[in-house]
Amino acid sequence: MSISEAEAVIMEVLWRQAPRSAEEILAEVGEQQGWQEGTVKSLLNRLLTKKAVKAERDGRRYLYSPKLSREQYVSHTSKNVLDRLFEGRVAPLVAHFAEQRKLSKRDIAELRKLLEELDDEQH
Template identity: 55%
Template sequence: MQISSAESMLMQALWDRHPQSADELIRTLGPAQGWHESTIKTLITRLLQKQAIVAEKDGRRSLYAPLLTRDEWIADQSESLLDRVFGGRVAPLVAHFAEHRKLSRKDLAELKQLIAEIDDAD
């Protein structure tokens, strides 16, 4: 089951903090995304159907929490880009960002660090 782009905004909110009531989601996401109350209700319903979140009763209302983990989602999205766009190879992807000067000095440092670690682990 696929999480749509609007739905993923709601997931992000829940990954950042959970559980949250519909009301909380509405109050934070509404303004942030320019969504009406109903829109958020719909997204909640769809995410429940997709079993990306669960509802836990808390008296009259429900508290929602993610079922799909952020990591699973990130992995999924990344895989998809990698396969669709870069033929499954990582280096071209990084090269792309490098060429387009999307690599900040900090990114570079982190990358070096990362590569060193991987080398060590090898």
């Protein structure tokens, strides 16, 4: 399932707290995104079609909840980036960030710790 950047904004709202109405979503991100109610409702309809969210009637409105978890989204999206840009390999991705000097000392320390833990698990 492919989620656009705009749809991901809606999903982030729902992952933080659900169920939410279109009006509540608009109140949270509308001004920041420059969106009107119609935009939020269009994005919600696209997410419904993709089965990323579900809607339940609540009187005269609908309340939306995520069906797609944040973990599923992150896993799918990161795999797509790796496959598309780095032939499915993590090392070239890390090398890219290192070359661009986007890795902080904290990032490097966390990567070292992760590599040590992975190495320990394999022995």
